[in-house]
Amino acid sequence: MADRTLPKLLQTPAVILLLIWMIVPLSMTLYFSFIRYVLNNLRRPEWTTPSLSNWRGFGNYEFVMNNKDFVLAMTNSLFIVGSILVLTVILGLAIAVLINRSFPGRGIVRVLLISPFFVMPAVNAVLWINMLLDPVLGLQGIAVGGINDMIDGLRDFPVLGAFFSLWPELEPISFRATQTSAYAVIMMVTWQWTPFAVLIFMTSLQSEDQQQKEAAILDGASNWSQFINLTVPHLARPIAIVVMIQSIFHLSLYAEIEIVSRGNGNKNLPYLIGEFANNNIGAASATGIFAVILANIVAIFLLRMIGKSLMD
Amino acid sequence: MAAITNQSRFGKIAWPVLAWLVALIFFFPIFWMVLTSFKTDADAVKPEFLFSFTPTLENYTNMTDNYDYWKFALNSVITATFATLFALVVGVPCAYAMAFNPSRHTKDVLMWMLSTKMLPAAAVLYPMTFLTKNFLGIYDTHFLIILVLCLINLPIAIWMLFTYFKEIPKEILEAAKMDGVTTWGEIRDILIPLAWGGIASTALLTFIFCWNEAYWTVRLTTTEAATLSKLIEGNRAPEGLFFGRLSAVSTAAVMPIVVLGWFCQKQLVQGLTFGAVK
Numbered sequence: 001m002a003d004r005t006l007p008k009l010l011q012t013p014a015v016i017l018l019l020i021w022m023i024v025p026l027s028m029t030l031y032f033s034f035i036r037y038v039l040n041n042l043r044r045p046e047w048t049t050p051s052l053s054n055w056r057g058f059g060n061y062e063f064v065m066n067n068k069d070f071v072l073a074m075t076n077s078l079f080i081v082g083s084i085l086v087l088t089v090i091l092g093l094a095i096a097v098l099i100n101r102s103f104p105g106r107g108i109v110r111v112l113l114i115s116p117f118f119v120m121p122a123v124n125a126v127l128w129i130n131m132l133l134d135p136v137l138g139l140q141g142i143a144v145g146g147i148n149d150m151i152d153g154l155r156d157f158p159v160l161g162a163f164f165s166l167w168p169e170l171e172p173i174s175f176r177a178t179q180t181s182a183y184a185v186i187m188m189v190t191w192q193w194t195p196f197a198v199l200i201f202m203t204s205l206q207s208e209d210q211q212q213k214e215a216a217i218l219d220g221a222s223n224w225s226q227f228i229n230l231t232v233p234h235l236a237r238p239i240a241i242v243v244m245i246q247s248i249f250h251l252s253l254y255a256e257i258e259i260v261s262r263g264n265g266n267k268n269l270p271y272l273i274g275e276f277a278n279n280n281i282g283a284a285s286a287t288g289i290f291a292v293i294l295a296n297i298v299a300i301f302l303l304r305m306i307g308k309s310l311m312d
Numbered sequence: 313m314a315a316i317t318n319q320s321r322f323g324k325i326a327w328p329v330l331a332w333l334v335a336l337i338f339f340f341p342i343f344w345m346v347l348t349s350f351k352t353d354a355d356a357v358k359p360e361f362l363f364s365f366t367p368t369l370e371n372y373t374n375m376t377d378n379y380d381y382w383k384f385a386l387n388s389v390i391t392a393t394f395a396t397l398f399a400l401v402v403g404v405p406c407a408y409a410m411a412f413n414p415s416r417h418t419k420d421v422l423m424w425m426l427s428t429k430m431l432p433a434a435a436v437l438y439p440m441t442f443l444t445k446n447f448l449g450i451y452d453t454h455f456l457i458i459l460v461l462c463l464i465n466l467p468i469a470i471w472m473l474f475t476y477f478k479e480i481p482k483e484i485l486e487a488a489k490m491d492g493v494t495t496w497g498e499i500r501d502i503l504i505p506l507a508w509g510g511i512a513s514t515a516l517l518t519f520i521f522c523w524n525e526a527y528w529t530v531r532l533t534t535t536e537a538a539t540l541s542k543l544i545e546g547n548r549a550p551e552g553l554f555f556g557r558l559s560a561v562s563t564a565a566v567m568p569i570v571v572l573g574w575f576c577q578k579q580l581v582q583g584l585t586f587g588a589v590k
Contacts, residue, residue, distance in 0.1 A: 006495050007413040014406035014470060015421065021463045022428045024443070025436030032438070095334055103328035110581075111574050112339040118573040119342065120524040122544045123562040127345050131555055137357040139344070145359065191341065196584075203585050241586045244426075245468070252432040255526045259548060273434035281438050288435025295430035299423075 026292070033060050033285035040279055050281075060286035069265075069272055070287070074294065077268040080186055081250045085243055087190045092197025092242065093235070097227070099198075100205045117195040125259035128188040135172035144172040178265040185256045185266075193249075197242045204238045205231070247302055251295055269294065342570070349559035356555035371560030379543060381564060388539040388568075390454055391529070392522035395461035399469045399518050400511065402462070407473035408499055412485055422474065425467040433464075433527045444532060454537045457529055461522040469518050475587030476510030477503065513583020516576050523569045540565040 036047045036054040047054055064070055099109055116124075135141045147170055154164040175184035208231065216226050257271045267275070269291045276284035348356050350367040375381055410418050445451040480503070488502055504511065526541035533542055547561045573580065 007409050008415070009409075010405035010495070011409040011421070014402045014425075014466060017402060017463060018425055018428055018466060022431065025439040026431070028439035028442070029435055098327065098331050098334065101327065103331060105328075105332065109331050109335040111577055112335040114573065114577060115339055115342055115570055118520060118524075118570045119566050120526060120541060120544065120562075120569075122526040122541055122548070123345075123566050126544065126548045126558060127341055127562060130558065131344060131348060132341060137555070142359045142362065191338070195338070199581055199584050200586070203581060237587075238585075245586070248426060248429045248468075251430055252434075254432075254434060270432040270434040273432060274437075277434065277438055284438065285435070288432065291432040291435050295432070296427070299427045299430055 029285045029288050031285075032281050033289050034058075035282060036060075037281040037285075038279055039281065056282065060282040061289075064276075064283050064286045064290065067283075069267060069275075070290075072265075073267045073269045073272040074290075076182060076266065077251065077253075077270075077294070080182060080189075080253065080268060081247060083186045084189050084193065084250055085246055087186070088193045088197045088246065089239055089242060091190065091194045092201050093232075093239075095194065095198045096201035096205055097231070100202065113198060114195040116192045117199075119192060121192070121255045122259065124188050124192050125185075125256040128191070129175060129184060129260045133175045133184055133187075135174045141172045144170045175260070176264055178261075181261040181264055181266045184260050185253070188256060188260075189250065189253065193246055196246075200238045200242055201235060204235060208234050244302060247298060251298060342566075345559050345566075346563050347559075348555050349563045351556050351559075353554050353556040356559070371556045372564070374557065375560050375564065379546075379561075381543070384538060384540045384543045385564075385568070387454070387457075387537055388523055388541075391457045391461055391537065391539055392519050394454075394458045395465065395522045396515050396518045398458065398462040399466050400515060403466055403469040403473055403514070404504070404511065405499065407470050407477050408503060410470075410474050411477035411480075412482060422471060425470060429464065429467050437527075437531060440528075440532065451532060452534045452536045452538075456532055457537045457539070460528045460532065461525055464525070464528070465518045465521050468521070469514050472514040472517065472583065472586060473507070473510065475585070476507050476514070476583070478587065480506050509579070510583050512576075513580050516572075516580050517584065520569055520573065 032050060034056060035050060035052065036044075036056045036059075037050050038044075038047050041047050095113065099106060099113070119127075130138060132139050135144075151164055151167050151169075155161045157164070173180060175181055212230060213226060216230060221229070252270050253268060254270045254274070257266070257268055258274070261267065261271070269287065273284050273287045273291060276287055347363075349371055350369070351361065351365050352368055352370060355361040355365050410422065441451070444456055450456040484506070485498055485502060488498055493501070523539075524541070526545070529539045529541045530545045533539070543561060544565055547558060
């Protein structure tokens with residue numbers, strides 16, 4: 001008996017640490033979400049210290065739910081996470097299959113491909129929104145300007161010029177508007193996390209049953225049907241893992257939203273919490289509880305479903 | 313059969329070219345950042361200097377003159393290293409217990425651990441600042457950053473280690489137990505050597521995540537324990553105009569970890585399966 005207890009006890013430090021890490025701040029958040037608590041209020045200075053006498057019941061929750069940004073933030077959170085998941089899985093599959101065969105320089109290709117995964121999210125956002133996507137100074141602006149100049153030049157050509165003069169001037173897209181900045185966020189996170197998907201898919205492609213594949217080729221199966229009928233089912237587990245780990249990370253996406261969308265109306269739940277927390281801790285805490293609930297719903301659907309298959 | 317050989321001859325050229333193209337597209341933003349870091353701020357936004365320009369180290373010297381880059385970098389190294397070490401010290405025994413002495417609740421405990429990562433940090437930021445500043449007095453210390461980095465990465469680390477340990481045949485450990493090896497001896501002499509690849513790649517991934525963390529490290533520090541993410545935070549404010557400077561700071565913050573990733577990519581690839589490969 002004794003030799004079974006000690007090994008079991010070995011998990012307690014981790015469990016206790018995580019329990020404290022979760023429960024202490026979470027219960028404070030829960031407490032703050034039921035009281036009036038603001039950082040600055042000259043008229044009601046008593047609200048600036050947390051106290052039970054400022055009890056507000058579900059008032060903060062009502063306030064948050066009636067806030068016009070709340071539904072937007074909620075749907076945006078899901079939209080951004082969902083889009084990133086779909087894009088990274090599709091791109092990851094395509095690229096993993098592409099580099100699964102051997103060819104000259106495969107090692108270097110692999111190193112180049114996985115590099116984005118090592119880039120700091122904050123740098124990623126700064127780099128994309130300024131140097132790549134900026135409509136004037138970034139590469140996008142420069143490229144659009146270059147294409148426009150080229151078409152302008154072609155307009156002076158005899159005969160062909162008439163054709164090119166029908167072409168419209170291209171307009172660069174500003175990625176700092178409310179909706180487009182969500183696309184920019186999706187783009188940059190997809191760039192960063194596709195390599196992760198590629199890594200995981202690649203490893204499991206290498207364990208694919210080659211004999212089964214050869215048999216399929218002899219039976220005259222096309223490449224496409226091999227891919228759909230043999231490779232994709234083989235990759236079900238890795239796809240589940242990619243989806244799960246990425247949902248864990250992207251539900252709390254913050255740095256990218258903050259850098260790309262500051263003040264333009266595009267927000268997700270964590271960002272909305274950050275906005276409230278500038279002054280209204282009560283409302284921020286209530287939003288935090290909503291975010292926890294959302295995370296739990298996703299967790300129940302996702303982690304449980306996938307978790308089952310992972311444990312056997 | 314003819315169709316297959318034809319296609320593969322075409323494929324021999326086309327697939328590698330496509331693979332190279334995709335790789336170059338993915339790498340391009342990083343290349344562009346490094347390239348821009350050697351341009352002056354004025355040159356960086358001029359189309360005529362896209363690729364031909366006079367390289368300058370001005371941005372880097374400016375950075376080291378104006379900011380204590382080495383202090384930020386040292387803080388990043390210290391916090392990421394110790395957080396990774398602590399995560400392993402706590403995580404390896406935990407994963408060992410889960411993999412070799414599982415109970416009915418093991419799966420639930422593991423899933424619960426992962427779910428702690430889904431709590432938005434913003435929801436508990438204020439309590440954390442409040443506690444660490446007013447009660448514990450550990451705000452802006454290396455200790456706090458190490459602790460937080462360790463805790464936020466612990467669930468993923470434990471999961472990775474767990475999937476690794478599960479692949480090790482139980483019989484090996486049981487045979488050792490018969491020979492009277494203690495639990496600690498089991499971990500040290502059998503488990504760690506056997507699972508070395510998995511432990512190394514767990515350590516690598518944890519280190520990368522610690523290095524890149526930019527929520528807590530920015531908000532729980534001011535100067536003493538500020539890491540490279542804080543340096544980025546302080547430099548990104550003037551949008552658009554200072555591409556050269558911005559690129560230099562970004563390159564200096566990102567390159568150590570990218571290069572480390574390059575050198576260890578084989579190791580990382582082997583370990584990054586999360587139990588997906590049977």
